[in-house]
Amino acid sequence: MLSVPHAPPLMHIPDGFLSVAVAVVMWLVSVIVVGYALRMVGKDLGERQVPEMGVLAAVIFAGQMLNFPVAGGTSGHLIGAALATILLGPWAAIIIMTCVVSVQALIFQDGGILALGANIFFMGVVATTVAYFVYRTVQRFSGNKSWGIFVGGFLAAWLSVVVTSIGVALALGVSGTSPFNIALPAMVGVHIVIGIGEGLITAGALAFLYATRRDLITSQDSKPVSRTVWVFGLALALGLALLSPLASSFPDGLEWVAEQSGFLERAMGAPYQLIPDYTFPGVNSPEAATILAGVVGTLLVGGVAFVIARARKGRATAN
Amino acid sequence: MHVHFLDPHRAGDSVIHRLDSRVKLALTLMFIVTVSLTPFGAWAAYILLLAIVLSVELLSELGIGYVVKRSVLATPFLLAALPLIFTVPGEVLVTAPFLSWNLTITAPGVERFLSIAVKSWISVQMAIVLAATTSFPELLWALRALHVPKLLVAVLGLMWRYIFVLADEALRLMRARSARSGASPQLGGKTGGSIAWRARVTGGMTGNLFVRGFDRGDRIYAAMRARGYDGEARAFAAPPLQIGHWMMLGGGLLVCLLILFIANLVAR
Known part of the structure; x- marks a missing residue:
């Protein structure tokens, strides 16, 4: 019980698992997004927010210690990105998750230091963005009724975990440290189950807050949704959807990397092969992976498009 | 019951403890990037890198045992890389029937898997040394000096x-x-209520x-x-790095480049 707080496995990428190219690109993206989030938070929240965000980052960190037994020695955990997003809004949630993931890497070696950019991107940016879209979408559907909070909270938490795992599998596949056609179905399969725990805890927490401190839940509802958020979410969803078939059409990401940077190819001495001449019992995995990724991507994009359409319509009728 | 022992910082007065935290952080980053840049199967380079990590552990007076014990905590992630031993094409070592499939273990697959494991292990050891010899306020100060917002x-x-x-x-x-709710004596046992x-x-x-x-x-x-807080977090200005610090950084960079050169030489 007194072990170092652990999020579900296969979420914090350690060092050595990402190629330097992937790690650097992830760092760049994270720096840009977190920098933007800092500006947004500084603009509309101000000085009051610094102590509050610090304490709430500590709350998320401590909340990850809370678990409940499921079966056979496994337990349900909380990552907390969805809960932070629902309670504090996306920008503050990005900063809080960035702090949590950074402390886990720097102090507890939960995730690597070079890989920290990727871990911030997945758990701080992807998870919060997905959670935000899903939660707001369900709320619009429910017409701001109370079931929208719990169902939205559950779905936001569950999907944020699942989509994050897709991203992690993609990053490993492109780095050549995990075969994409096996890693994606395995990672997604595991996290579809793990995500249920996250979803149940999130919904339970929202139910508790709904009964005791309703103001904390509804404080974010009145905030208008900025257009940049929608554009960013759309880009993220499209990017994931387009990346997965690209990556999965190469049974092994290394060939792709090797082609991109000649030195790796030379170092490995492996001739570039599009489809290596050997069989692996992966049950047509590239195709299956493509379809799976495509379905998820389409769902995401469809959801985003739906919300934008509704928002447009709402504005049109308001005018 | 308190959880203060969670803090991995071990106070001490070794060379590594006393090293300027900015230099320490920069050198750690440099080292971990170098480990990541070494190609798969460059065993000679891995031995050099491991030697560096082990000497730093000895210099820090933490003891190799302490660091190695902590470093195994990071191993579960290796599961993600394990399928590589089957999927990387190359010379077949073993063919094992598994259910209705024939799993083939290839030599390059095993080599790549072991390379990832060793690289990850070396990197995490250096990260442990950083966390154990640097207090968090010092680390924050170093982050600020590296222009983190x-x-x-x-x-x-x-x-x-x-x-x-x-x-x-x-x-x-x-x-x-x-x-x-009644804790179950055995791990994962039922402790009341539905899931x-x-x-x-x-x-x-x-x-x-x-x-x-x-x-x-x-x-x-x-x-x-x-107490007068106005939204501004104030800190002492960082003193400029001295010549010795720059020499250390330069020396570290040189060693890293040398190891990368060797690594690319030995990895065919």
């Missing part, structure tokens, strides 16, 4: 200040739960932790305001 460093600093307080609260919540009920209880605990966090945040803000 002020607001982010301020939030990190406040987070660290309250992390143990809230971890204690989380532990108290868990103790209260096991006192009420959904247990999840709901855990959710309630999480919500509770959040309420306490919000309230505590408010009180801290009020206390800070009362």
Whole structure:
């Protein structure tokens, strides 16, 4: 019980698992997004927010210690990105998750230091963005009724975990440290189950807050949704959807990397092969992976498009 | 019961402890990037890198045993790389029938898997040394010197200040739960209620932790305001790096480049 707080496995990428190219690109993206989030938070929240965000980052960190037994020695955990997003809004949630993931890497070696950019991107940016879209979408559907909070909270938490795992599998596949056609179905399969725990805890927490401190839940509802958020979410969803078939059409990401940077190819001495001449019992995995990724991507994009359409319509009728 | 022992910082007076935290952080980053840049199967380079890590562990007076024991905590992730031993094409070592398939273990697959394992292991050891020999305030100071945004460093600093307080609260919540719902003597045994009920209880605990966090945040803000806080986190200006520090950084860079050169030479 007194072990170092652990999020579900296969979420914090350690060092050595990402190629330097992937790690650097992830760092760049994270720096840009977190920098933007800092500006947004500084603009509309101000000085009051610094102590509050610090304490709430500590709350998320401590909340990850809370678990409940499921079966056979496994337990349900909380990552907390969805809960932070629902309670504090996306920008503050990005900063809080960035702090949590950074402390886990720097102090507890939960995730690597070079890989920290990727871990911030997945758990701080992807998870919060997905959670935000899903939660707001369900709320619009429910017409701001109370079931929208719990169902939205559950779905936001569950999907944020699942989509994050897709991203992690993609990053490993492109780095050549995990075969994409096996890693994606395995990672997604595991996290579809793990995500249920996250979803149940999130919904339970929202139910508790709904009964005791309703103001904390509804404080974010009145905030208008900025257009940049929608554009960013759309880009993220499209990017994931387009990346997965690209990556999965190469049974092994290394060939792709090797082609991109000649030195790796030379170092490995492996001739570039599009489809290596050997069989692996992966049950047509590239195709299956493509379809799976495509379905998820389409769902995401469809959801985003739906919300934008509704928002447009709402504005049109308001005018 | 307190969780202060969670803090991996080990106070000491070794060379590594006394090293300027900015230089230490920069050298650690340099080393980990170097490890990541070495190609798969460059065993000679891995031995050099491991030798460096082990000497740093000895210099830091932490002891190799302490670091190695902590470093195995990071191993579960290797599961993600394990399928590589089957999927990387190359010379077949073993063919094993498994259910209805024939699994072929290839030599390049095994080589790549072991390379990832060793690289990851070396990197995590250096990260452990950094965390064990540098106190968090020193680390924050180094982050600030490396131009991490002020607001982010301020939030990190406040987070660290309250992390143990809230971890204690989380532990108290868990103790209260096991006192009420009957902890199972065996690991993973049934401890009352359905899974959904247990999840709901855990959710309630999480919500509770959040309420306490919000309230505590408010009180801290009020206390800070009362003492003159105006939204600006102030810190002493970092003294400029001395020539010795620059030489250390330059020397580190040189060693890293040399190892990369050797690595690319030996990896065919």
